[in-house]
Amino acid sequence: MSHAPTHRRLPGYLQALLTTFLVVWLIMAAVPFLWTLWGSFKVEGDFFSKADWTNALTGELTITETGGAFTGQGYYGAWVQEEFWRAVMNSAIVCFFVVTISLTCSTLAGYALSRSTYNYAFWFLIAALIFRAMPPITLVSGYLLPFFEWNLWGHLSTTIIVLVAINQPFSLWMMTSFFRNIPKDLDESAMVDGCNRIQAFRHVILPVMWPGVITTGLFSFLLAYNDFAVTALLLEKDNQTMIPKIASFLGTTQTKGNVMFAVAAVISATAPLFVLILFFQRQIVSGLTAGAVKG
Amino acid sequence: MRHGTFLAFVAPSLIAMIALIVFPVISVVVQSFHAQHEQVIEIVESCGPFGCSETTAVNQEATQALREAEPLGRFVGWDNYVNRGHLAFAEMAEAWSSSETWGEWWSKVMNLPFYGAIVFTLTFTFIVTPLTIALGFAIAVAVNSATRAIRGPLIFISLLPFIINPIVGSLVLFWMVDARGILGQAIQWLASDPDLSVKASTPMMWIMLMVYGVWHSAPFAFVVFYAGLQTVNQDTNEAAMIDGANRWQRVRYVTIPHIMPLVTFVALIQLMDNFRVFEPLISFSAEAHAQSLSTYILSDLTGETVLFNSAAATSMLTVVCVGILLSPVLVRTWRDFKRA
Structure with a gap:
């Protein structure tokens, strides 16, 4: 878009208003995370300071208790004492397999849905939309009894498959809308040249579909990484992923008086997402708007 | 595409x-039509020095064996749906006939767990959704008016509350509004009440949950609207300017109509997502003050005795609510499809 910016210049008072608003919003968006990051290197008495809120910045008690203004106690407690690293490993395994399996399924299905002109393709997508709207916890209440009976409960593999299925509706919509943007002529001309559908997909579509796959993959990753309802209820204590682990810290550490473990774990779980946005901001934005622009 | 290949x-x-x-x-x-087997009751004749008497006792072993043999339990029809934990017809009728004022009736209804959950869920959904749209639109306009060079970093920071895990995001906020946290102390100072605590007050808890809800989803609305603002037709805008439209009129008759379909889209996604509000209630440990349909199901599934059937009935009622919520969209999609 190369319209002249002069047309869009706002009057001074309006610009000032918008800038003020923007600054307020940025503070709202960023400060809670910065505050917690800073506080994660303090002791509890500073992070939750009844005496003086500036203690959380200067770390009065942290200095008296540990000798330095910053302490890694929270991180040590979370990662070593409470074995948060196990949860991190489990999360990594779950995310990797969910993204791989989910992308394979939804790429194939999304391609077929974008190319089919029959009514059932439409109904397929509508069913997916309804599934997307259902709270995952309602499905979990359906899993528990059969899973207990068939001894499927508590395994990482079960959770992975469940997350793949819950992920499907959203990924399908996204992949379908991406494939609709790849002209039909491309694969149809390949088929005129003698390819069958699978060959056309492999040789013509596969090389050009990666932007869509990456964006959909990002959102599958976010879903698997952020899930709480499924992982909290389908996994045992010793193979928990990060988010249920953090939630369980709240139960155990509050009583032990060591809420700082949870604070450190929260920061540890947030850091990868921070890096993710840093590198994939463009894809995330395009993914969020993909559904909107194409209806 | 042929049917076989499609399949x-x-x-x-x-x-x-x-x-x-x-x-x-x-x-x-x-599951929602079943209930756990009742305890096996036996009549035991116990004879003492003063003759024999019959007493009833629970046979624990037989109960255990029966429950394990048939985990699904016995068929109870609609019982699970109408009992006190769900639609509570009997209690509702009683509340209606025994209450003299609307307030009295309302407080009785709010004491029924299912109605309490649905009232909170609907309140949350219908307050957070419009506020999210409004805030998202405002951020989009503000970022759009900023210098092009700094828009990337602005979008990066704005995305944070949305991408960060909801459990984590709400925890971060919860720690800040804790009575010993910085925001909690600020609130105490503003209200000049040193004992004020968000954790202890139901209205404060509801407000905090909704503030979190708006904070968390505003970035999504912002990104969608921002993308929409990039594609406003500048020719139409200029034509309107030449025709003498002032700034407000151009926003009203050019920008807003262009953004409207996006508002519908954001509203739809937000209605779906807000209706399943779940994580913030857990992070805020809000169960004493607010219960959503999702956390109500969770509390049945994680309680001391696991109530599968009660959870199943709530789940079904939730799915029905989702269906009602989605029906206008489904009808519209079907019409669009028929037209196309």
């Missing part, structure tokens, strides 16, 4: 969805 391509996805979405729903339906 081959969608098969993995279809199987996953049928096995792990459709079947669980069926499982939920079946």
Whole structure:
């Protein structure tokens, strides 16, 4: 878009208003995370300071208790004492397999849905939309009894498959809308040249579909990484992923008086997402708007 | 595309969805019509020095054996739906006839767990959704008016509350509004009440949950609207300017109509997402003050005795609510499809 910016210049008072608003919003968006990051290197008495809120910045008690203004106690407690690293490993395994399996399924299905002109393709997508709207916890209440009976409960593999299925509706919509943007002529001309559908997909579509796959993959990753309802209820204590682990810290550490473990774990779980946005901001934005622009 | 090829391509996805979405729903339906077997009661004759008497006792072993043999329990029809934990017809009728004022009736209804949950869920959904749209639009306009060079970093920071995990995001906020946290102390100072605590007050808790809800989803609305603002037709805008339209009129008659379909889209997604509000209630440990439909199901599934049937009935009622919420969209999509 190369319209002249002069047309869009706002009057001074309006610009000032918008800038003020923007600054307020940025503070709202960023400060809670910065505050917690800073506080994660303090002791509890500073992070939750009844005496003086500036203690959380200067770390009065942290200095008296540990000798330095910053302490890694929270991180040590979370990662070593409470074995948060196990949860991190489990999360990594779950995310990797969910993204791989989910992308394979939804790429194939999304391609077929974008190319089919029959009514059932439409109904397929509508069913997916309804599934997307259902709270995952309602499905979990359906899993528990059969899973207990068939001894499927508590395994990482079960959770992975469940997350793949819950992920499907959203990924399908996204992949379908991406494939609709790849002209039909491309694969149809390949088929005129003698390819069958699978060959056309492999040789013509596969090389050009990666932007869509990456964006959909990002959102599958976010879903698997952020899930709480499924992982909290389908996994045992010793193979928990990060988010249920953090939630369980709240139960155990509050009583032990060591809420700082949870604070450190929260920061540890947030850091990868921070890096993710840093590198994939463009894809995330395009993914969020993909559904909107194409209806 | 031929039917056979289509089926081959969608098969993995279809199987996953049928096995792990459709079947669980069926499982939920079946469970919701069953209840755990009652305890096996035996009549035991105990004879003492003063003659024999018959007493009833629970046979624990037989109960255990029966419950394990038939985990599904016995068929009870609609009982699970109408009992006190769900639609509570009897209690509602009683509350209606015994209450003299609307307030009295309302407080009785709010004491029924299912109605309490649905009132909170709907309040949350219908307050957070419009506020999210408004805030998202305001951020989009503000970022759009900023210098092009700094827009990237602005978008980066704005995305944070949305991308960060909801459990984590709400925890971060919760720690800040804790009575010993910085925001909590600020609130105490503003209200000049040193004992004020968000954790202890129901209205404060509801407000905090909704503030979190808006904070968390505003970035999504912002990104969508921002993308929309990039594609406003500048020719139309200029034509309107030449015709003498002032700034407000151009926003009203050019920008808003262009953004309107996006508002519908954001509203739809937000209605779906806010209706399943779940994580913030857990992070805020809000169960004493607010219960959503999702956390109500969770509390049945994680309680001391696991109430599968009660959870199943709530799940079914939730799915029905989702259906009602979505019906206008489904009807519209169907019409668009028929027209196309």
